[in-house]
Amino acid sequence: MVDYKIRAATATDGEAMLALMPRLSAFEIPESRTPEHLWLDDAKLLREWICGGADDCFVHIAEDDVGAILGLTLVRLRPEPLSHEPSAHLEAIAVAKGAEGRGIGQALLGAAEENAHKQGAQTMTLHVFSTNTRARQFYERSGYDGEVIRYIKPLAD
Numbered sequence: 001m002v003d004y005k006i007r008a009a010t011a012t013d014g015e016a017m018l019a020l021m022p023r024l025s026a027f028e029i030p031e032s033r034t035p036e037h038l039w040l041d042d043a044k045l046l047r048e049w050i051c052g053g054a055d056d057c058f059v060h061i062a063e064d065d066v067g068a069i070l071g072l073t074l075v076r077l078r079p080e081p082l083s084h085e086p087s088a089h090l091e092a093i094a095v096a097k098g099a100e101g102r103g104i105g106q107a108l109l110g111a112a113e114e115n116a117h118k119q120g121a122q123t124m125t126l127h128v129f130s131t132n133t134r135a136r137q138f139y140e141r142s143g144y145d146g147e148v149i150r151y152i153k154p155l156a157d
């Protein structure tokens with residue numbers, strides 16, 4: 001039974017959406033990172049959108065029957081970096097802890113893809129940490145191929 005709905009977000013959803021952003025660090029994060037590294041920039045972009053900026057972005061939320069926000073996606077329309085074709089980038093997807101595993105992530109991602117395609121995007125891209133196994137499985141089940149692996153090394157004196 002589906003007991004939530006997906007809709008386009010509005011600025012009035014602002015604080016409840018921002019409260020979900022720390023969920024972006026809800027996995028085994030690399031030792032060299034703090035949890036805030038993983039979500040502060042996305043929260044900044046979301047806040048900009050809430051305040052009427054970032055007009056190349058769109059946001060969807062999942063809400064339950066009493067209006068509680070269970071999840072969100074934040075997508076930016078931008079050219080695909082290599083082909084330069086119209087594309088969309090999934091900046092953030094987060095589902096509230098108690099609401100995982102009910103299909104909300106899939107429904108949110110589907111709505112984001114549909115809207116991006118309607119606006120001309122040929123592809124959707126995203127970045128995911130290699131240690132975020134739950135999210136990686138979720139993306140792979142949703143038809144995404146891992147394409148680039150980014151390496152990082154601390155440069156000591």
Ligand SMILES: CC(C)(COP(=O)(O)OP(=O)(O)OC[C@H]1O[C@@H](n2cnc3c(N)ncnc32)[C@H](O)[C@@H]1OP(=O)(O)O)[C@@H](O)C(=O)NCCC(=O)NCCS
Binds near residue numbers: 023025027096100104
């Ligand atoms: C990754 C994330 C968005 C997935 O969201 P989710 O709502 O749990 O995802 P779904 O429910 O759609 O899919 C997960 C599971 O539910 C199952 N499911 C799908 N539809 C379902 C339904 N209608 N009823 C019950 N279960 C369902 C899926 O098959 C899947 O099960 P499996 O893991 O056993 O294969 C969520 O775990 C999350 O917010 N993680 C923290 C933030 C994060 O890491 N974001 C990604 C950053 S790159």
